[in-house]
Amino acid sequence: MWNRQILRTQKPEIDSTERLRLEEVDLTLPASQYLLRRNRHVENIPHIMITSSRLRPLLLSALFALPFVTEPLLPGSLRAAEEKKIEFPAASQHSVVKQRVALTDVEVDYSRPNKNNREIFGGLVPYGKLWRTGANAVTKIKFSHPVTLGGKQIPAGEYALFTIPTPDEWTIIISKDAKVQSTADYKQENDAVRFTAKPEPIPVTIETFTIELDDVKGASATLNFLWDKTRVPVKLTTDDVEQVSKQLDAAVNAKTPLDPRTAYQAAAFYYDNNKDMSQAARWIDQALEKNPDAYFMHYKKAQIQARLGNQKEAIASAQKAIDILKKDKAPDESAIRNAQQIIDSSK
Numbered sequence: 001m002w003n004r005q006i007l008r009t010q011k012p013e014i015d016s017t018e019r020l021r022l023e024e025v026d027l028t029l030p031a032s033q034y035l036l037r038r039n040r041h042v043e044n045i046p047h048i049m050i051t052s053s054r055l056r057p058l059l060l061s062a063l064f065a066l067p068f069v070t071e072p073l074l075p076g077s078l079r080a081a082e083e084k085k086i087e088f089p090a091a092s093q094h095s096v097v098k099q100r101v102a103l104t105d106v107e108v109d110y111s112r113p114n115k116n117n118r119e120i121f122g123g124l125v126p127y128g129k130l131w132r133t134g135a136n137a138v139t140k141i142k143f144s145h146p147v148t149l150g151g152k153q154i155p156a157g158e159y160a161l162f163t164i165p166t167p168d169e170w171t172i173i174i175s176k177d178a179k180v181q182s183t184a185d186y187k188q189e190n191d192a193v194r195f196t197a198k199p200e201p202i203p204v205t206i207e208t209f210t211i212e213l214d215d216v217k218g219a220s221a222t223l224n225f226l227w228d229k230t231r232v233p234v235k236l237t238t239d240d241v242e243q244v245s246k247q248l249d250a251a252v253n254a255k256t257p258l259d260p261r262t263a264y265q266a267a268a269f270y271y272d273n274n275k276d277m278s279q280a281a282r283w284i285d286q287a288l289e290k291n292p293d294a295y296f297m298h299y300k301k302a303q304i305q306a307r308l309g310n311q312k313e314a315i316a317s318a319q320k321a322i323d324i325l326k327k328d329k330a331p332d333e334s335a336i337r338n339a340q341q342i343i344d345s346s347k
Contacts, residue, residue, distance in 0.1 A: 092135035102240030
């Protein structure tokens with residue numbers, strides 16, 4: 001008990017007035033700290049021995065003032081922490097399209113406005129005016145390796161994509177300024193390439209503006225812009241086939257043996273790109289030496305033999321693939337049909 005401790009430490013010659021003053025000074029600070037520490041246990045306060053009648057009102061005032069001091073601070077901080085940001089759906093939804101073409105990754109980042117019973121080209125999207133090719137922000141396009149788009153070579157990198165639609169042709173603009181924020185910020189001096197493409201009418205109405213990569217075959221694809229009753233196709237190609245071909249040609253010239261998995265992939269690559277079928281046949285035989293029960297390798301061999309004009313051998317390889325498939329408890333019926341088609345077409 002603080003007041004008793006203080007009374008025992010005072011010298012006898014200090015008068016009562018001075019003693020009271022010391023009590024107020026020494027008791028006020030510890031008592032306030034005590035109340036702050038124990039504000040949730042106010043029932044302990046009566047155990048504090050208060051000997052000064054002048055100190056009692058002071059402590060009571062501190063006690064009743066404490067909620068008014070702490071309440072605006074603590075609950076307010078808690079309320080701020082509990083506040084959550086309200087997120088609303090965008091009218092034109094954000095979309096990211098990713099597609100691998102051969103060994104090149106293509107990515108388109110854009111927002112997709114809706115038709116909503118509006119006239120689109122020549123209306124909402126004016127003819128002859130620069131368009132950000134979407135909504136909310138300028139559309140971006142990215143290539144992991146060099147590509148040829150619309151007949152124009154484009155280095156790997158990220159670009160802004162603008163268009164200028166007209167009834168008979170669209171101007172496609174690939175800008176090196178990937179950080180451009182709007183059509184107002186566009187500068188022609190930053191063009192990487194620009195070319196034209198022909199719009200085509202389509203029999204169905206596309207409600208939501210769409211950018212897609214379709215007809216993905218080997219090292220090529222078609223970049224389509226679709227909205228309302230209009231489609232604008234742009235051819236995209238990569239040089240990945242040439243690069244892989246150079247590596248495989250070097251392996252052939254150096255007579256470097258390929259592991260079974262690479263040999264199979266090389267045979268399939270040559271078949272898919274209609275290259276040297278005799279070399280493809282040698283690679284598939286090399287792969288089968290280590291994998292005689294791989295039905296898909298026998299199927300690929302049948303395809304290569306059929307293209308070489310070796311019909312009898314193609315039928316035998318296709319039948320081998322079917323026999324292996326049928327040994328499975330749940331045979332792949334689709335694969336069996338594909339092999340049977342080779343047999344039927346080779347008779």
